[in-house]
Amino acid sequence: MTDSINASLDAKFLQDWMELSSFGAVEGTGGVERQAASVADGNQRKWFATLLESHGFRVERDAIGNQFGLLEMAPGQPFVLTGSHLDSQPTAGRFDGAYGVLASAHACFRAARKFRDDPSLKPFNLAVVNWFNEEGSRFKPSMMGSSVFTGKLSLEEALATTDSRGVSVHEALDSLQERGIFDGVDVSSYAEIHVQQGRSMEEDGITIGLVDAVWGAHKFELRITGEQAHSGSTLMEERSDALLGAARLVVAARELVDQFDPGLLHTACGYMNIYPNSPVVVASEVQLLFDLRSPSSDVLSAAYKKFTEAIHEVGRRDRVDILTVAEHSWEQNPYPEDGVELARGVANELGLTSERVMTIAGHDSTNMKDKVPTVMLFVPSVDGISHNVNEYTRDEDLIAGVDHLAGVLLRLGGSLV
């Protein structure tokens, strides 16, 4: 391609990126709010379908609302799939997920143009995906669409999940006409690109992150049960205060971090549902979510053991019942080495700096890599700000990522080696 054609493609990407960033824009910030199956999510989905169709893609939706754009250039063959998610957290950045979806579309546009420009290239089938509800803010769990697609979560369970107002996934998708009957595609390989949710690439001056592993994680939902009482008159020693128990565990989770070397353990509680949550009433029930994450399996299991002890100690001391309602965990877990090396080759060829990085957060690719050959890529994020309206990645890095992803797709499809 000539430089002028590249400049035009880049300009088109940035134009589309501006349009996409307008959906659910949070006034006075660069951020967005478009939680899964919200009105803003519905609007961006329609916009995205129109964009894909204008480039010759066929757009389909499956039963959990995953949105696919198909470019069938080798009828009957499996597809190279690429994508991420358009849904966001509340008052979130505009890059998380959405960049990966639009970059995937534009990388496919570039690959398709290659085939038109060079008839000697062997064409293959390309598909873009916008996975439903990666964030898990409105409907839990996160990575819902890719979990159903990979058989890790049942469709029935996912559709029946309700938000805090009692609206089910089924109802929310139907209200947007985004629940479909598409059977899905036969996938030969998968690629995803995302902004790094950390600052290491930014600090090291690296443009392409070659994701080689995901941190181990242990996530659980606890239900703490106390006894509703008057919070003024009830004697302190007779209280069974679920919110006090919850607070002790939030503090315990934070203090756990300092028992390990710096950087080896992340802990968090960001969600708590308190009942009756009323002034002058001792809380009778708190549901809350905890995450423990580590790049080391030993640290993760030691931290889990210590946290379990803290749960027992709080239950005993504060006379509350603490039940583990749900938990799931994954080991520190590699991405396929072939994919890392393939992506490194593309970066070298394009003259882009690259380095191996781990992802602390899970992605839809964390599901896909267990099923098919998968490549996971990062572009840098200024100051590593994430899940915040101030999240920011420079235009040149966004564009480099699209270029790089296009190269990865052509190699995954076997048109280039």
Added chain:
Amino acid sequence: MTDSINASLDAKFLQDWMELSSFGAVEGTGGVERQAASVADGNQRKWFATLLESHGFRVERDAIGNQFGLLEMAPGQPFVLTGSHLDSQPTAGRFDGAYGVLASAHACFRAARKFRDDPSLKPFNLAVVNWFNEEGSRFKPSMMGSSVFTGKLSLEEALATTDSRGVSVHEALDSLQERGIFDGVDVSSYAEIHVQQGRSMEEDGITIGLVDAVWGAHKFELRITGEQAHSGSTLMEERSDALLGAARLVVAARELVDQFDPGLLHTACGYMNIYPNSPVVVASEVQLLFDLRSPSSDVLSAAYKKFTEAIHEVGRRDRVDILTVAEHSWEQNPYPEDGVELARGVANELGLTSERVMTIAGHDSTNMKDKVPTVMLFVPSVDGISHNVNEYTRDEDLIAGVDHLAGVLLRLGGSLV
């Protein structure tokens, strides 16, 4: 009165009590849920108005939804007012407030009968009041109706207050047709009866509690501001976690109690509003309410000082901003001694055991006693359970309270001495 007439009045009270307890009944429990200006509150208000009218009362509503039943037997003279509140906390007991309102009505019925039976008694004006929103669970602050009535809170501010869904007091009252234009009554004295929210009377075998003081209290609303971030990937030392700050303060408030002699300090946090309250997101803001209460002014001010230090320490250590949005406090505070002695005389005359008690919780009488001669009475509560569906007071104690309150009203009105 003869025993058979008394038995019939008692039976009528218990029948009305059963009917009243059916509004907002929580299935499978003896409790109720009828928060201020809810549908259940509207229904019980209509029932109560009909009851009063059937006994010859004129029913009026003022601009903040206080419901008055007027029995004008001495035209142009001021009124002896008696009442409490029908609104409840979520999943609350059926006695808190509601007993006081129905006991007031029946005490007035008994007083009115006295006048009919004994033409030598000098009649006076009697009024029953159902104060709006004593609990403060749906609309803050608590004791809203009596605070507006006594000029401690402006009507405009109270009407503009919104619940968590953005519905204002003004709108909620209008939807029930419970916002009126009544100017209020000229009150000569006030009496209120309530179930004790503690177990001391039960343990001491006492039927009538002569409330002689209210504990001191310091209540405040804090807003903790952190920085929204990805709760997996953000480095621990870079986080500014509002929920962690909130949890540290909940623990600090509990630990404060142990720095004083047993029973001298109660602390509580029962309400927390977390934003964005989403999995995998560090909270950027938490609003929460704290109460410190003590029967000793010295303890209360020492505890307040220590808690203020804890606020500064948490802000510094966890890098969060902590703002005191609102606070109000009252000193340990006596009820009029004349009223205590008047109530003791009535108990002696009726052969009921009585003792002086303090109230830890505030009541509408806490507002009224600053304006007019006021008597505050308790009946015992089994195990002192409060703000809980298992709250329970025996029928014989309920009835003794009605009898006693009727005697108090006749003395406050000057018909008996």
